């Protein structure tokens with residue numbers, strides 16, 4: 001597994017501080033389970049968070065800024081990264097790492113898939129989030145998703161297969177963060193269906209009339 005697309009430092013900080021909603025957390029926790037580099041960064045954030053609270057309480061460093069915190073994370077991660085890569089999780093990581101397994105089980109074949117158009121399927125994951133949707137998407141190998149943009153934020157984490165768009169290639173463990181600025185047409189790679197965990201806080205905006213017409217029935 002060669003993960004090249006990671007969550008931003010800001011998202012990792014939000015996750016560490018408890019500022020992210022449940023659905024976003026599923027994606028970040030699952031990425032962390034698959035990504036040794038981000039696990040190391042996250043452990044640094046946690047360690048620094050504890051240290052920051054202690055120094056703030058003692059009054060010795062009251063002006064620790066967001067930028068200086070990120071810099072300290074960067075420095076710390078550079079030192080630790082090699083060690084963490086060597087000391088990886090023992091044995092193969094299951095297709096659904098633990099944070100996600102608690103929501104859907106480990107067997108993707110057992111998921112109650114709901115049919116979308118174009119041979120694609122979805123499963124909406126039950127969460128306590130009212131306004132954010134977490135879903136599994138299963139896109140057939142070689143299939144193109146209709147071109148769309150976003151009305152809000154979207155996180156897509158690849159669990160199996162891969163997809164590509166103008167921003168790059170995304171394989172297992174890769175996380176794409178999109179917002180209103182990204183208009184894209186992801187294509188699942190040949191050979192294996194692409195199964196993703198997709199988190200959205202607003203409906204997508206499809207370009208084609210046909211896709212827009214069926215959109216209310218799909219709930220995407």
Ligand SMILES: [Zn+2]
Nearest residue numbers: 006007035038
């Ligand atoms: Zn990562």
